[in-house]
Amino acid sequence: MIKSNFKNTKIESEIKNFDIKKINLIHEMIENKTGLGNDFLGWVNWPVEFDENELKKMKEVASKLRQEIDVLLVVGIGGSYLGARAADEMIRGLYHKDKVELIYIGNTISSSYTQQIIDYLQNKEFGIVNISKSGTTTEPGIAFRVFEQLLVNQKGKENSRSRIIAVTDKIKGALKQLATAENYETFTIPDDIGGRFSVFTPVGIFPLLVAGVDVDKIFIGAKKAMEDTKNTWNEAYKYAIARYLLHKQENYKVETLVSYEMQMQIFTEWWKQLFGESEGKDGKGLFPTSCVFSTDLHSLGQFIQEGSKNVLFETVIDVKKPQIDLKVPLNDEDLDGLNYLTKNSFHEINRTALEGVVDAHANVGQVSNIILEFEKMDSEMFGYAAYWFMKACAMSGYLLEVNPFNQPGVEVYKTNMFKLLKKPGF
Ligand code: PA5
Numbered sequence: 225m226i227k228s229n230f231k232n233t234k235i236e237s238e239i240k241n242f243d244i245k246k247i248n249l250i251h252e253m254i255e256n257k258t259g260l261g262n263d264f265l266g267w268v269n270w271p272v273e274f275d276e277n278e279l280k281k282m283k284e285v286a287s288k289l290r291q292e293i294d295v296l297l298v299v300g301i302g303g304s305y306l307g308a309r310a311a312d313e314m315i316r317g318l319y320h321k322d323k324v325e326l327i328y329i330g331n332t333i334s335s336s337y338t339q340q341i342i343d344y345l346q347n348k349e350f351g352i353v354n355i356s357k358s359g360t361t362t363e364p365g366i367a368f369r370v371f372e373q374l375l376v377n378q379k380g381k382e383n384s385r386s387r388i389i390a391v392t393d394k395i396k397g398a399l400k401q402l403a404t405a406e407n408y409e410t411f412t413i414p415d416d417i418g419g420r421f422s423v424f425t426p427v428g429i430f431p432l433l434v435a436g437v438d439v440d441k442i443f444i445g446a447k448k449a450m451e452d453t454k455n456t457w458n459e460a461y462k463y464a465i466a467r468y469l470l471h472k473q474e475n476y477k478v479e480t481l482v483s484y485e486m487q488m489q490i491f492t493e494w495w496k497q498l499f500g501e502s503e504g505k506d507g508k509g510l511f512p513t514s515c516v517f518s519t520d521l522h523s524l525g526q527f528i529q530e531g532s533k534n535v536l537f538e539t540v541i542d543v544k545k546p547q548i549d550l551k552v553p554l555n556d557e558d559l560d561g562l563n564y565l566t567k568n569s570f571h572e573i574n575r576t577a578l579e580g581v582v583d584a585h586a587n588v589g590q591v592s593n594i595i596l597e598f599e600k601m602d603s604e605m606f607g608y609a610a611y612w613f614m615k616a617c618a619m620s621g622y623l624l625e626v627n628p629f630n631q632p633g634v635e636v637y638k639t640n641m642f643k644l645l646k647k648p649g650f
């Protein structure tokens with residue numbers, strides 16, 4: 225479901241000649257859970273090991289909630305929201321007609337944004353899923369306080385209870401305590417799966433069920449990617465080797481993930497967190513950024529074509545089949561001179577743009593381009609792609625000799641902020 229193409233890089237032949245023994249060794253470390261951070265490798269077999277009973281229960285709760293609400297507030301930050309949002313937008317698109325809208329809160333401390341959502345919810349029926357593995361993260365914590373009170377004011381204490389769901393650790397953390405005390409329905413985040421690897425757990429699956437997404441197909445896609453990456457010489461590992469070589473040999477510092485679909489934008493945000501938090505440590509790693517083309521060709525295209533060299537390379541997602549394809553309409557007068565395009569569909573024009581841009585950037589601009597061909601944009605593809613990138617990320621992190629599953633650097637800002645806010649104990 226994903227094919228990688230390295231023709232537009234200078235390291236194509238070196239990928240084929242890469243030390244396969246090293247790849248085999250790392251592959252075994254991932255599969256047998258023996259490498260750095262091995263207590264966070266629960267995601268590797270999750271597509272076949274997830275708890276069927278919990279999924280059944282989630283389906284029941286989600287289907288009841290779906291009937292009652294117009295809006296589901298998804299409270300969470302980082303790995304506790306990006307996966308659900310990436311899937312929601314990739315699968316349903318940005319302006320879908322489904323009954324339930326997902327709104328993401330707790331991913332910012334902006335009071336303007338928070339107040340805008342309070343105003344937007346007036347006269348709307350809403351529910352809340354509060355997602356936090358630690359159960360102590362400040363941003364979702366304060367957002368939940370605000371919206372829990374809003375819901376209780378709107379519906380009363382008893383009636384709001386069935387509209388609030390917690391997704392958190394099975395034992396510890398303030399959210400677990402709160403959910404138990406208030407008798408909120410709770411789903412569990414497994415101990416051995418970190419935030420950015422958690423989209424197939426209730427973290428991603430519960431909100432997607434409320435959104436009416438076919439999560440069974442997500443699991444089908446994830447399982448397929450799991451099978452396709454059981455052999456060491458797979459497309460995900462080739463991608464990991466390519467980015468490693470571009471970084472180490474060609475000296476690139478930045479990788480930008482390019483998509484030509486607006487509804488893939490948050491997918492690229494999810495990818496940024498996955499690779500940024502997994503690799504950016506011990507003074508190592510590529511800085512992950514993203515672009516949507518052709519939009520950003522009119523802002524960043526100039527820099528990519530002619531700016532500083534060997535800073536940034538591109539990884540381009542080429543979606544073969546659009547969800548919907550439009551024709552450019554014929555206009556008898558042709559005052560805008562665009563009738564020559566009526567023989568093409570929008571998607572054909574979009575993919576022709578991709579072809580022209582890759583040639584311009586790689587051959588004229590000397591910027592390496594990796595192409596990842598995605599078959600389509602649906603639930604199965606999301607499951608496949610999310611798992612595929614997680615596996616590539618694990619390989620990539622181990623190639624760099626870092627622990628891909630921790631994020632110690634994130635604590636530094638938190639400690640400063642808590643000191644400044646005079647949090648007890650800081
Ligand atoms: O990937 C990660 O581990 C982080 O991005 C976390 O998901 C994020 O910090 C939120 O943490 P928590 O789920 O504990 O609120």
